[in-house]
Amino acid sequence: MKTSGKVLAAQVAKIKDSDVFSIRSENLPTWCPGCGYFGIHQGINNAIQRMNIPHHKVVTVSGIGCAGRYSFFANTYGLHTVHGRTLPVSTGVKLANPELTVFAVGGDGDGLAIGGAHLPHIARRDINVNYILFDNSIYGLTKGQPSPSSPPGFKTKVSPAGSTEQPLNATLLALSYGATFVARLFAGDPEGITAALIEGIKHPGFAFFHVYTSCVTFDKQFKTWDHLKKWVHPLPENYDSSNHAQSIAHVLEDDYSMGILYRKQDS
Ligand code: SF4
Numbered sequence: 001m002k003t004s005g006k007v008l009a010a011q012v013a014k015i016k017d018s019d020v021f022s023i024r025s026e027n028l029p030t031w032c033p034g035c036g037y038f039g040i041h042q043g044i045n046n047a048i049q050r051m052n053i054p055h056h057k058v059v060t061v062s063g064i065g066c067a068g069r070y071s072f073f074a075n076t077y078g079l080h081t082v083h084g085r086t087l088p089v090s091t092g093v094k095l096a097n098p099e100l101t102v103f104a105v106g107g108d109g110d111g112l113a114i115g116g117a118h119l120p121h122i123a124r125r126d127i128n129v130n131y132i133l134f135d136n137s138i139y140g141l142t143k144g145q146p147s148p149s150s151p152p153g154f155k156t157k158v159s160p161a162g163s164t165e166q167p168l169n170a171t172l173l174a175l176s177y178g179a180t181f182v183a184r185l186f187a188g189d190p191e192g193i194t195a196a197l198i199e200g201i202k203h204p205g206f207a208f209f210h211v212y213t214s215c216v217t218f219d220k221q222f223k224t225w226d227h228l229k230k231w232v233h234p235l236p237e238n239y240d241s242s243n244h245a246q247s248i249a250h251v252l253e254d255d256y257s258m259g260i261l262y263r264k265q266d267s
Pocket residue numbers: 030031032034035036037066136140141214215216217218
């Protein structure tokens with residue numbers, strides 16, 4: 001049935017800030033079937049709906065790569081920026097309008113290689129941006145090369161004998177740089193992502209979400225779903241997320257515990 005302009009205008013006029021719909025846009029994700037990014041998208045969508053954040057007060061800023069396409073798939077304001085520059089652009093958006101909820105989104109190549117120098121500065125400035133690092137330890141968009149978070153021995157078309165480089169640990173970096181909210185999450189657990197995002201969005205400073213995910217198309221060896229499901233586990237029951245030094249010590253010992261690792265109490 002065709003809706004007249006008058007009827008449509010009346011319907012739009014009735015929309016209030018409190019009427020929050022799914023943030024899925026009409027542009028359906030072009031990610032490969034089985035990609036972990038679908039779970040992260042679900043987690044973000046849930047958090048925005050459950051917190052009743054109006055779409056016009058949300059901005060998603062993405063970089064380059066498969067994760068960089070995210071801003072097209074979210075029905076919010078969005079910026080698809082240049083490679084590695086999600087964090088300075090997000091900082092500008094938040095400073096220009098502090099009322100906005102800002103998500104910076106990008107992959108491990110975008111955020112830890114070309115954009116790696118921005119993480120310490122947004123952390124030390126404690127800008128109230130939610131940065132979600134989609135970490136599958138591979139460059140997916142360019143068809144599978146080792147990234148800064150790939151482990152030694154990781155075999156790809158350009159490293160047939162296995163990568164010889166040591167990986168960066170993004171969670172440890174964020175904690176070391178002084179991020180006031182740090183969570184490590186699993187793309188296979190959208191509800192866990194939602195729960196941490198809700199806490200991180202409420203946090204008044206910089207919130208970092210390191211999400212372990214799988215590139216099902218180009219990684220058959222390391223961060224596969226089977227591997228991740230076998231190793232990820234919750235934080236210990238007696239874990240104290242207010243203790244910065246203990247959070248760092250824990251991350252040095254355990255690569256696969258999932259949850260809110262650190263939350264500065266007085267921020
Ligand atoms: Fe996901 Fe990998 Fe496909 Fe990119 S190439 S959409 S990361 S599965």
